[in-house]
Amino acid sequence: MKFIKKIIEKIKNRRLKKKKFSYISLIIKDKNYIKKKVMEEAYEFCNESKKNFSKKKFVNEFCDLLFHSLLLFDTHKVSFSLVKKEMNNRFKKKPV
Secondary structure, three states, rough: HHHHHHHHHHHHHHOOOOOOOOOOHOOOOOOOHHHHHHHHHHHHHHHHHOOOOHHHHHHHHHHHHHHHHHHHHOOOOOHHHHHHHHHHHOOOOOOO
């Protein structure tokens, strides 16, 4: 999942080298805002599956949810590798 690593690196980079007009740099300061965004995106993702289903919108909402979830991981200083490890434990497969 190289794309997740790239997103995580981008988030870390923005946290360390704040850019004035970067969305990540702006919201990473406010953990409560990020939590609200994760809840909002989770709702939109689930809601999209009930409407007149559109694969494109469904995937877009999941991407929003994943992105904001990764931001929340970063603000709590939790490595996403713990998710990978837990998923491997749950499915008892070779590492993902």
